[in-house]
Amino acid sequence: MRPCLAATTLTLLSVALLGGCASMYSSDSAAVYSKSDMRQVHEVEYGKVLDVKTVKMEGDKNDLLTLGGTALGGIAGSSIGQGRGSAAGAVIGAMVGGMTAQSMQRGATKDAYELTVQTDKGRTISIVQEADVPISVGQRVKILSGNGTARVLPQ
Incomplete structure (x- = not known):
């Protein structure tokens, strides 16, 4: 050669x-926590998923x-x-x-979800996260937010 x-x-x-x-x-998974998220207080809110849109997340x-x-x-x-x-x-x-x-x-893109959630407090929010935790329209979810980040997890 x-x-x-x-x-x-x-x-x-x-x-x-x-x-x-x-x-x-x-x-950017909802199920993976960074070291800086450990031992930090996160606010918890509950709600219902209004819309799930599959999007692409650009590579790092x-x-x-x-x-x-x-x-x-x-x-x-x-x-x-x-x-x-x-x-x-x-x-x-x-x-x-x-x-x-x-x-x-x-x-090197990844699949992600753009989730629209109606919180129990009456707010409508949108969060984009990696599409590795199955979430569907109508599902009850828990929203964790703190340190400038938020994640949506099945309740």
Whole structure:
């Protein structure tokens, strides 16, 4: 295999692997609590689901992954030519690697729900959360809010 092709293949595989690792540590699920949510007071409200709309949640931006894609692209690009050609290849490879890493992150969408809930206090609220906890129209739910976040869970 030619060195340029091997380096490019290695770059793409590395960016894909790093992208997969990043999504393991981030969640917008109603059933997953962040460390900062622990031992915090959350207000509890009850209500009834009026509408459930399936939406897409865009992927997270991770500067470390973008930097990794940039570095790997630069390494792969530097194997093109010699002298100034190698330097130009490194710059172009770095730009392509960084843009590819960012594009992959944005494209890694998740299914989410936009939930419209009529609270027992008479308010109508809307919350978007990851679509991993089944919720349906007419269902009674519990709304937990605090620290600038809210989640809807089956009652």
